[in-house]
Amino acid sequence: xxxxxxxxxxxxxxxxxxxxxxxxxxxxxxxxxxxxxxxxxxxxxxxxxxxxxxxxxxxxxxxxxxxxxxxxxxxxxxxxxxxxxxxxxxxxxxxxxxxxxxxxxxxxxxxxxxxxxxxxxxxxxxxxxxxxxxxxxxxxxxxxxxxxxxxxxxxxxxxxxxxxxxxxxxxxxxxxxxxxxxxxxxxxxxxxxxxxxxxxxxxxxxxxxxxxxxxxxxxxxxxxxxxxxxxxxxxxxxxxxxxxxxxxxxxxxxxxxxxxxxxxxxxxxxxxxxxxxxxxxxxxxxxxxxxxxxxxxxxxxxxxxxxxxxxxxxxxxxxxxxxxxxxxxxxxxxxxxxxxxxxxxxxxxxxxxxxxxxxxxxxxxxxxxxxxxxxxxxxxxxxxxxxxxxxxxxxxxxxxxxxxxxxxxxxxxxxxxxxxxxxxxxxxxxxxxxxxxxxxxxxxxxxxxxxxxxxxxxxxxxxxxxxxxxxxxxxxxxxxxxxxxxxxxxxxxx
Amino acid sequence: xxxxxxxxxxxxxxxxxxxxxxxxxxxxxxxxxxxxxxxxxxxxxxxxxxxxxxxxxxxxxxxxxxxxxxxxxxxxxxxxxxxxxxxxxxxxxxxxxxxxxxxxxxxxxxxxxxxxxxxxxxxxxxxxxxxxxxxxxxxxxxxxxxxxxxxxxxxxxxxxxxxxxxxxxxxxxxxxxxxxxxxxxxxxxxxxxxxxxxxxxxxxxxx
Numbered sequence: 241x242x243x244x245x246x247x248x249x250x251x252x253x254x255x256x257x258x259x260x261x262x263x264x265x266x267x268x269x270x271x272x273x274x275x276x277x278x279x280x281x282x283x284x285x286x287x288x289x290x291x292x293x294x295x296x297x298x299x300x301x302x303x304x305x306x307x308x309x310x311x312x313x314x315x316x317x318x319x320x321x322x323x324x325x326x327x328x329x330x331x332x333x334x335x336x337x338x339x340x341x342x343x344x345x346x347x348x349x350x351x352x353x354x355x356x357x358x359x360x361x362x363x364x365x366x367x368x369x370x371x372x373x374x375x376x377x378x379x380x381x382x383x384x385x386x387x388x389x390x391x392x393x394x395x396x397x398x399x400x401x402x403x404x405x406x407x408x409x410x411x412x413x414x415x416x417x418x419x420x421x422x423x424x425x426x427x428x429x430x431x432x433x434x435x436x437x438x439x440x441x442x443x444x445x446x447x448x449x450x451x452x453x454x455x456x457x458x459x460x461x462x463x464x465x466x467x468x469x470x471x472x473x474x475x476x477x478x479x480x481x482x483x484x485x486x487x488x489x490x491x492x493x494x495x496x497x498x499x500x501x502x503x504x505x506x507x508x509x510x511x512x513x514x515x516x517x518x519x520x521x522x523x524x525x526x527x528x529x530x531x532x533x534x535x536x537x538x539x540x541x542x543x544x545x546x547x548x549x550x551x552x553x554x555x556x557x558x559x560x561x562x563x564x565x566x567x568x569x570x571x572x573x574x575x576x577x578x579x580x581x582x583x584x585x586x587x588x589x590x591x592x593x594x595x596x597x598x599x600x601x602x603x604x605x606x607x608x609x610x611x612x613x614x615x616x617x618x619x620x621x622x623x624x625x626x627x628x629x630x631x632x633x634x635x636x637x638x639x640x641x642x643x644x645x646x647x648x649x650x651x652x653x654x655x656x657x658x659x660x661x662x663x664x665x666x667x668x669x670x671x672x673x674x675x676x677x678x679x680x681x682x683x684x685x686x687x688x689x690x691x692x693x694x695x696x697x698x699x700x701x702x703x704x705x706x707x708x709x710x711x712x713x714x715x716x717x718x719x720x721x722x723x724x725x726x727x728x729x730x731x732x733x734x
Numbered sequence: 735x736x737x738x739x740x741x742x743x744x745x746x747x748x749x750x751x752x753x754x755x756x757x758x759x760x761x762x763x764x765x766x767x768x769x770x771x772x773x774x775x776x777x778x779x780x781x782x783x784x785x786x787x788x789x790x791x792x793x794x795x796x797x798x799x800x801x802x803x804x805x806x807x808x809x810x811x812x813x814x815x816x817x818x819x820x821x822x823x824x825x826x827x828x829x830x831x832x833x834x835x836x837x838x839x840x841x842x843x844x845x846x847x848x849x850x851x852x853x854x855x856x857x858x859x860x861x862x863x864x865x866x867x868x869x870x871x872x873x874x875x876x877x878x879x880x881x882x883x884x885x886x887x888x889x890x891x892x893x894x895x896x897x898x899x900x901x902x903x904x905x906x907x908x909x910x911x912x913x914x915x916x917x918x919x920x921x922x923x924x925x926x927x928x929x930x931x932x933x934x935x936x937x938x939x940x941x
Binding site: 502505511525532586591727 | 822826839860862864865
């Protein structure tokens with residue numbers, strides 16, 4: 241039994257009219273005005289920074305590095321589109337309209353058009369920025385920007401076809417990750433002294449017509465096959481869009497992190513294994529879970545080379561980024577702390593004291609931080625970017641501070657939107673997200689000796705290393721003892 | 735043990751201006767089971783939450799084995815509750831959750847497989863709990879509650895979302911728990927389940 245499809249346009253019009261009737265008069269115009277004003281003010285305030293990103297006064301990127309940056313941006317765009325869908329819809333639309341007898345193609349077309357336009361714009365902006373950094377500006381033509389936009393469109397098509405196709409999506413994601421790694425490797429190789437062969441970016445001699453034709457045919461094929469997109473994939477992307485909207489509206493980035501984490505584990509096939517018997521029980525659990533995050537560990541290992549990219553930047557920036565990256569390495573295994581702090585049911589079931597639990601939970605983050613920072617510092621020294629001294633030893637020395645910072649961040653919980661806002665000349669600033677984002681990094685003050693040593697560019701003495709280790713260990717202990725107790729199980733700080 | 739497992743007297747709890755529990759009294763003798771029944775919204779879960787120390791009453795006295803309930807490790811080593819649903823550890827399988835709980839209490843690991851088998855979860859031991867159905871999650875929650883040593887179980891509608899076989903298995907395990915000297919306070923809508931688990935049934939109105 242089949243019934244004729246209900247026209248979608250009147251349904252959408254009714255939804256829009258009903259939504260508009262609940263808004264204040266002129267609210268839409270006001271939103272547009274605020275949006276345009278925000279963009280104009282941001283562009284005016286950050287003019288110098290935007291110029292540095294898109295049109296620097298001294299373009300210094302080599303040809304191969306320009307290609308590498310293009311590959312990195314393309315891979316990131318593809319991965320972002322794959323995470324988003326890219327064909328998606330709002331959660332209410334997924335609930336009410338996906339199951340309604342309306343044309344599936346018409347239902348999905350608006351998101352397809354929007355995502356395609358966004359990808360093309362991103363491609364054009366990226367091409368403009370790369371050519372601004374690497375190109376011979378006399379040779380620049382508009383066709384290169386158009387080529388960037390077409391490439392963005394093709395990347396969108398690849399992501400959208402992977403969403404509608406039955407197989408191959410996983411392979412595409414892995415290829416994008418590989419391209420990202422190769423692009424980063426090229427940049428790191430140049431930063432560590434490798435001289436690439438000369439390559440000048442010139443306008444393509446061939447016409448862009450074939451590229452445009454491929455994009456057009458791909459787009460038409462996508463529109464034709466749009467109605468066959470699997471429901472589960474649309475629902476998944478609707479959930480993603482909803483979570484992103486919630487996270488932006490509620491200024492709560494942890495929702496996105498939770499979604500990514502849930503999705504990662506949902507796609508894994510696990511086999512139960514015995515927890516390491518010789519370690520404290522929670523340390524063993526964290527070690528087991530860290531071992532199961534092989535892709536993240538691989539990225540972490542590759543990430544030890546990334547500080548090399550910052551060697552031309554001011555030393556203080558390199559030092560700050562190194563400390564924050566060490567904390568990020570420690571956060572690889574802080575999900576269990578977040579779980580216990582968010583809902584103490586498992587903590588109660590385990591019956592451990594909060595102090596005992598947190599000490600056990602800190603070992604793996606501290607180990608990861610120590611390994612990461614030691615490797616990163618050793619690479620910086622081996623490539624001649626650090627003066628003499630036992631820089632590698634700063635890795636284990638700052639690890640307790642990084643682990644405590646990771647734990648504090650994991651225990652912070654949701655952003656508090658009830659805190660008093662700050663009135664600034666630029667408008668009102670909500671302090672909740674600010675306080676939340678500083679919870680964790682603030683403990684990195686315990687790594688001040690390392691920060692000063694890295695920023696100064698003087699030879700490092702063992703005295704500084706010992707001083708750093710002592711401050712980090714005592715600071716970490718003080719943090720744990722001050723925020724936990726022997727007579728309670730809950731990990732939520734009080 | 736001289737003290738009753740649970741002793742509640744003069745308990746008052748209100749949500750805003752709506753009184754939910756008014757002068758409620760209850761005694762669960764040590765080694766015995768009590769099942770509280772009553773319609774939705776009458777305050778069964780609120781009573782269990784207060785006894786579990788997860789909610790502060792407006793007035794009244796609550797004693798668990800003669801002591802005040804609280805968030806101490808000693809309390810949670812003696813008491814297990816399912817009043818609040820657990821948040822599962824990301825990336826840990828159902829069996830590993832059970833092993834974690836057993837290890838934390840120094841308990842024999844050999845009981846894990848048998849417990850999973852009895853609750854019909856042996857085939858799902860390698861699954862991560864969020865991927866289980868709601869009934870399977872409820873079974874796993876009960877496995878974790880029953881697999882570790884405790885003196886008092888506080889269960890909120892443990893038969894919820896279980897099929898008839900699951901209900902029978904849970905009731906049998908609760909009866910064994912009581913026979914081994916444990917105490918039980920639960921809320922339920924199923925008198926037959928309560929009777930099979932060996933708990934004395936009482937209504938909220940009579941408290």
